[in-house]
Amino acid sequence: MVSIRFVPVCTLTLIGCGGMLPTTVAADPVVAEKVRSLSAGNPCSDAIAGVLTAYRVPPGRIVELDLPTTARDHPGAPADRQAWFKLADRGGSIVVEYDPDHCLVTAIYPRYGATLPEIG
Numbered sequence: 001m002v003s004i005r006f007v008p009v010c011t012l013t014l015i016g017c018g019g020m021l022p023t024t025v026a027a028d029p030v031v032a033e034k035v036r037s038l039s040a041g042n043p044c045s046d047a048i049a050g051v052l053t054a055y056r057v058p059p060g061r062i063v064e065l066d067l068p069t070t071a072r073d074h075p076g077a078p079a080d081r082q083a084w085f086k087l088a089d090r091g092g093s094i095v096v097e098y099d100p101d102h103c104l105v106t107a108i109y110p111r112y113g114a115t116l117p118e119i120g
Contacts, residue, residue, distance in 0.1 A: 022096075022108045024050040030059045038065035039083070044103035048083055048096050051105045055116050057094055061087045080106055087114055 027035075027049035035049040036042070052062075064086035083096045092114030097107040110116050 022051050022105050023054040024105065025054045026050060028053040028059070031057070031062075034059040034062055035065070038062070039067060042067065042083075044098055044100060047103040047105055048098060051096060051108055052085070052094070055094075055108060057085070057087075057116075061089075061091060063088045084111075 024047070027046050031053050032046055032049040035052065036045040039045050039048075042048075062085050066084040066086070068082060068084070079100075080097045081100045083098065085094045085096070087093060090113070092110060092112035094114055094116065095107075095109055095111055096105055098105045108116065
């Protein structure tokens with residue numbers, strides 16, 4: 001027979017293995033201002049800037065931002081948004097996925113030749 005105390009431990013263990021959120025730090029003020037200006041004051045700018053700061057993306061390399069609209073496939077299901085940061089010097093793009101309702105960054109990854117440093 002399984003004890004009641006065992007179930008929460010298993011649950012917490014499984015939650016911990018489910019994936020990790022991107023590293024974040026306090027946003028560099030210059031990065032935060034760049035993200036705010038490119039996003040027309042998106043309310044999640046500071047959270048996004050904190051992740052870009054943690055991954056050492058210099059504000060001078062960010063030249064353009066695209067915030068594509070997302071469709072909710074299932075009504076009531078949370079939908080992440082994507083912020084595509086085009087980098088200077090044909091450096092590709094950095095994509096930041098975030099939950100717009102809670103300003104929680106859920107993923108960051110490079111595209112089209114961009115690179116991110118290893119964090120950890």
